[in-house]
Amino acid sequence: xxxxxxxxxxxxxxxxxxxxxxxxxxxxxxxxxxxxxxxxxxxxxxxxxxxxxxxxxxxxxxxxxxxxxxxxxxxxxxxxxxxxxxxxxxxxxxxxxxxxxxxxxxxxxxxxxxxxxxxxxxxxxxxxxxxxxxxxxxxxxxxxxxxxxxxxxxxxxxxxxxxxxxxxxxxxxxxxxxxxxxxxxxxxxxxxxxxxxxxxxxxxxxxxxxxxxxxxxxxxxxxxxxxxxxxxxxxxxxxxxxxxxxxxxxxxxxxxxxxxxxxxxxxxxxxxxxxxxxxxxxxxxxxxxxxxxxxxxxxxxxxxxxxxxxxxxxxxxxxxxxxx
Amino acid sequence: xxxxxxxxxxxxxxxxxxxxxxxxxxxxxxxxxxxxxxxxxxxxxxxxxxxxxxxxxxxxxxxxxxxxxxxxxxxxxxxxxxxxxxxxxxxxxxxxxxxxxxxxxxxxxxxxxxxxxxxxxxxxxxxxxxxxxxxxxxxxxxxxxxxxxxxxxxxxxxxxxxxxxxxxxxxxxxxxxxxxxxxxxxxxxxxxx
Numbered sequence: 001x002x003x004x005x006x007x008x009x010x011x012x013x014x015x016x017x018x019x020x021x022x023x024x025x026x027x028x029x030x031x032x033x034x035x036x037x038x039x040x041x042x043x044x045x046x047x048x049x050x051x052x053x054x055x056x057x058x059x060x061x062x063x064x065x066x067x068x069x070x071x072x073x074x075x076x077x078x079x080x081x082x083x084x085x086x087x088x089x090x091x092x093x094x095x096x097x098x099x100x101x102x103x104x105x106x107x108x109x110x111x112x113x114x115x116x117x118x119x120x121x122x123x124x125x126x127x128x129x130x131x132x133x134x135x136x137x138x139x140x141x142x143x144x145x146x147x148x149x150x151x152x153x154x155x156x157x158x159x160x161x162x163x164x165x166x167x168x169x170x171x172x173x174x175x176x177x178x179x180x181x182x183x184x185x186x187x188x189x190x191x192x193x194x195x196x197x198x199x200x201x202x203x204x205x206x207x208x209x210x211x212x213x214x215x216x217x218x219x220x221x222x223x224x225x226x227x228x229x230x231x232x233x234x235x236x237x238x239x240x241x242x243x244x245x246x247x248x249x250x251x252x253x254x255x256x257x258x259x260x261x262x263x264x265x266x267x268x269x270x271x272x273x274x275x276x277x278x279x280x281x282x283x284x285x286x287x288x289x290x291x292x293x294x295x296x297x298x299x300x301x302x303x304x305x306x307x308x309x310x311x312x313x314x315x316x317x318x319x320x321x322x323x324x
Numbered sequence: 325x326x327x328x329x330x331x332x333x334x335x336x337x338x339x340x341x342x343x344x345x346x347x348x349x350x351x352x353x354x355x356x357x358x359x360x361x362x363x364x365x366x367x368x369x370x371x372x373x374x375x376x377x378x379x380x381x382x383x384x385x386x387x388x389x390x391x392x393x394x395x396x397x398x399x400x401x402x403x404x405x406x407x408x409x410x411x412x413x414x415x416x417x418x419x420x421x422x423x424x425x426x427x428x429x430x431x432x433x434x435x436x437x438x439x440x441x442x443x444x445x446x447x448x449x450x451x452x453x454x455x456x457x458x459x460x461x462x463x464x465x466x467x468x469x470x471x472x473x474x475x476x477x478x479x480x481x482x483x484x485x486x487x488x489x490x491x492x493x494x495x496x497x498x499x500x501x502x503x504x505x506x507x508x509x510x511x512x513x514x515x516x517x
Contacts, residue, residue: 090356289413
């Protein structure tokens with residue numbers, strides 16, 4: 001059985017949530033749970049933290065089980081990647097990531113939070129890898145191709161809540177690893193990107209239940225080309241927002257920089273939500289080429305927020321252009 | 325013999341792509357591979373066309389001049405495939421969108437103009453046209469340098485972040501145009517002096 005998240009599910013979810021809501025009135029305590037996240041860093045012995053689930057709202061969107069859905073083949077999703085750290089060719093990440101060391105891997109969480117620290121990636125998972133939640137998300141690249149991929153992980157907000165963001169925190173910045181000796185694309189002289197790769201979300205976006213801390217795809221964690229050992233997945237945004245190889249998460253008050261936005265602000269907005277009617281200056285975003293497998297490609301219309309509008313549109317009020 | 329070699333060499337990339345397409349060896353996104361490779365080979369052969377007179381000069385082998393038309397027609401064929409692949413795979417023959425893309429996206433305009441020049445050159449590549457156009461024919465076919473310039477810009481505008489290859493191609497085009505300019509000047513001073 002797999003866990004999926006898409007529009008039809010969401011509608012069903014609303015119905016189920018309503019029914020469950022009635023049933024749960026008498027037992028509100030079931031909405032709370034205790035999460036564990038152990039810290040290895042000496043300065044942050046946050047070995048047991050209580051995570052309080054945010055109050056459920058109608059806009060809350062959690063994935064639920066659904067019958068099988070067509071997904072992209074693992075070969076396609078692991079041999080057609082954008083990870084400029086390994087090179088700009090789609091085949092580079094699979095071919096040129098052989099030297100990449102995925103363990104040990106620690107993630108420093110700092111900035112405006114009460115329990116900063118450096119955590120081992122295995123502790124961030126919270127459970128053994130094979131017990132992580134699996135979610136099937138539509139993944140939409142800014143280059144107008146898309147795939148359907150099963151991700152293994154847990155909601156990002158579980159991790160963020162555990163370090164207790166301060167009231168003043170408004171943004172969450174993500175920093176990727178900098179290892180030019182293991183990542184040939186970072187050593188390239190012709191790249192106009194600054195390394196390490198940085199990205200950021202508003203705290204509200206990062207705490208959204210769809211934002212997914214990801215430790216593997218297709219049940220496989222040994223895939224640097226897909227951003228492992230630790231990335232985030234944000235299905236309603238263009239793929240480059242879903243930062244790979246994360247080594248640092250920082251809570252800030254000011255809007256942090258984002259690599260593609262810095263490189264070319266005219267072409268890549270800071271929010272980078274999927275809006276089919278707002279074109280990239282060099283190509284249209286109205287349609288996408290859905291890659292199902294090698295040479296198995298269908299053209300289809302793109303959807304606002306990549307099909308997750310019901311779940312996330314409430315985060316973006318007013319003129320859409322400012323959230324491009 | 326040389327003619328056979330020239331056509332064989334020019335046809336090789338196309339045959340490899342064709343074989344790759346049918347054997348599923350063009351990667352995860354073969355459509356994109358076709359668009360990309362047909363464009364790159366258009367450019368490669370275009371550079372060969374521009375290099376031929378220079379090499380003919382260096383090697384004192386004037387026969388080479390004769391193969392400009394053959395290679396030039398291959399350039400036109402690759403460019404036409406490139407354009408057809410683009411319309412088929414990226415636009416799905418939505419020609420209304422082609423108009424829109426041409427209006428809004430400069431890299432397509434540059435590529436399209438380069439292709440129009442190649443069309444004009446291919447259409448006038450026979451003896452009858454040479455006889456009919458006379459002096460104008462030479463001027464028309466000098467536009468190949470403009471096509472190369474447009475192609476270089478077309479490529480540069482495509483790049484998302486790695487400018488290495490596109491920059492190299494643009495550099496070669498600039499060198500070739502400069503070389504042509506110097507050649508004409510030398511010839512003129514030789515004639516006038």
